[in-house]
Amino acid sequence: MEISAGPLLSQINSPADLKKLSRDQLFQVCDELRHYIIDVVSVYGGHFAASLGVVELSVALHYIYNTPYDQLVWDVGHQAYGHKILTGRKDSFITNRKYKGLSGFPKRSESEYDTFGVGHSSTSISAALGMAMAAKYKKETERKTVAIIGDGAMTAGLAFEGLNHAGVADADLLVILNDNCMSIDPNVGALKEYLTDITTSPAYNKMRDDVWKLLGKLPVGKRFTRDMAAKLETGIKGMVSKTSNLFESLNFRYFGPIDGHNITKLVDTLADLKKIPGPKLLHIITVKGKGYALAEQDQTKWHAPGLFDKVTGEIYKKKFDLPQPPKYQDVFGHSIIELAEANDKIMGVTPAMPSGSSLKFMMEAMPDRAFDVGITEQHAVTLSAGLATQGLRVFCNIYSSFMQRAYDQVIHDVAIQKLPVIFCLDRAGLVGEDGPTHHGAYDIPYMRCIPNMVVSAPMNESELRNLMYTAQLDKNEYPFVIRYPRGEGVMPEWKTPFREIEIGKGRKLKDGEGLAILTFGHPGNFATAAIRELKAEGIDPAHYDLRFVKPIDEALLHEVFSKFDKIVTVEDGTVVGGFGSAVLEFMNANNYKADVKILGIPDRIVEHGTLKELRNECHYDSAAIADAVKEMVNQPVTEKLIS
Structure with missing residues (x-):
């Protein structure tokens, strides 16, 4: 199927082409870009809702900034499809996530516009700060650096580590907080509640209007001095409510929240923020799946829906004559409920992947015993360790490649203390279209070298159930790894009786x-x-x-x-x-x-x-x-x- 870009988008092969357009034409560019993403993903597959939510931001960033000299760092990369299309990859975008084709994430070897390779979340601020500090050291005073991070990714410790350092590094860095209350599943935690308070606070809305009025009075064409910045900062602090101190306490100048789908506002705002030195945070409000009604209504389902009819919204599923085996993740999700019904010590923990890991079933059935802790793999492991000290049997379900981020906690907080946390490593092995950032290639070596660790892998669904049963028995006194792959197993009749397996017995x-x-x-x-x-x-x-x-x-x-x-x-x-x-x-x-x-x-x-x-x-x-x-x-x- 041939897919064509709209009349304006078809002329854009680089940000230089985008800059030739008038501000009034940007509305049409955004519309064409959004429809092009819908057209391609519906036919060829890929992540979907995240990039629709940042169409206007993608256009505004490349319209205002001098990319690739000015450096954009996209967090995770689910949201970077518009960025790819605007930076010379429009014609090859149909190969996105295909074998030998474009990566589904920003990738340094693919384009000079992809300044940092991303797949796991929450790396953008630290990476962008490193770039901004390098620019300062090299005396590249005109070079700008921008990190674009989602509110879900902001829950991770690494994001706060980057913010903490940026506040004292005296580097010219803009962090754009894309607030849509979603990562893959709905966001959780106190930060989500805090951002909701900001978004709905009358004081913040007044601050937003007053700040931009003040910016509008700034001298045009002059270098924005530190004295001007100090005066602006004083003015902002006088406008905001006491609840605004989170980012300001880290020495960031906070701006927003503003409508992330108002292209004119975004262009004006980014143009003004270019003049302000030092660390700044722009808070924008967006809708994941913007412009496609079904994706707006069910953002988790439409995060990566597969192929679909863009008109009717029908998601195409393979049709089979015979019963098919379930996904390993679903066997885990249903089996843990069976086990928990018989053993009141069992708890479930996952870092932001309740749907992907299928812990969502237990969260619905037993909300006081299963927890989504946000994008916090380190916290998930140590939380599980804390629960285990109290005699509970914790199934900590983390994707294999995500577990790499919590390796110190596995050794220090679990293995050394010989706590019987059960690590269910989903997506172990090759994962397919998500590529090298998500392949679970390394967990066998990095787990088997740790003392006090049991490392297992089921050959089929029945074996997964039996390993889960074995791991939760009181007689098991060791940390216990169960690794299993993405996708379907081999047993349509998978719900076999639980049976203990002798540990270490093949x-x-x-x-x-x-x-x-x-x-x-x-x-x-x-x-x-x-x-x-x-x-x-x-x-x-x-x-x-x-x-x-x-x-x-x-x-x-x-x-x-x-x-x-x-x-x-x-x-x-x-x-x-x-x-x-x-x-x-x-x-x-x-x-x-x-x-x-x-x-x-x-x-x-x-x-x-x-x-x-x-x-x-x-x-x-x-x-x-x-x-x-x-x-x-x-x-x-x-x-x-x-x-």
């Missing part, structure tokens, strides 16, 4: 001859498919599902190395320090001799694409496993002892 799924395949987690299903293919060629490998990488089943490995001198390991994590490495460590420690081939995510950054495309590229899908087995059975055993 299982032999199939006996065989000549070669053994050892798998960890969901890729065991790829091995099963490969074995079916190999049978037709007369190759009959054994298959072992280890279940645990720590403690690893040494009895099972003794059996494997006693019977086989050719072994293939398969995992959906990095091959460096992961499951395969654990097998090699065992082989070396016990003086076994065998040829071992490790399949998994290679030691490089893997870009975005579908799961099928990426698993094929990384050579651990069923075809790659079959090829590896065939290659090994046709080679002589290496006559070398690894020691």
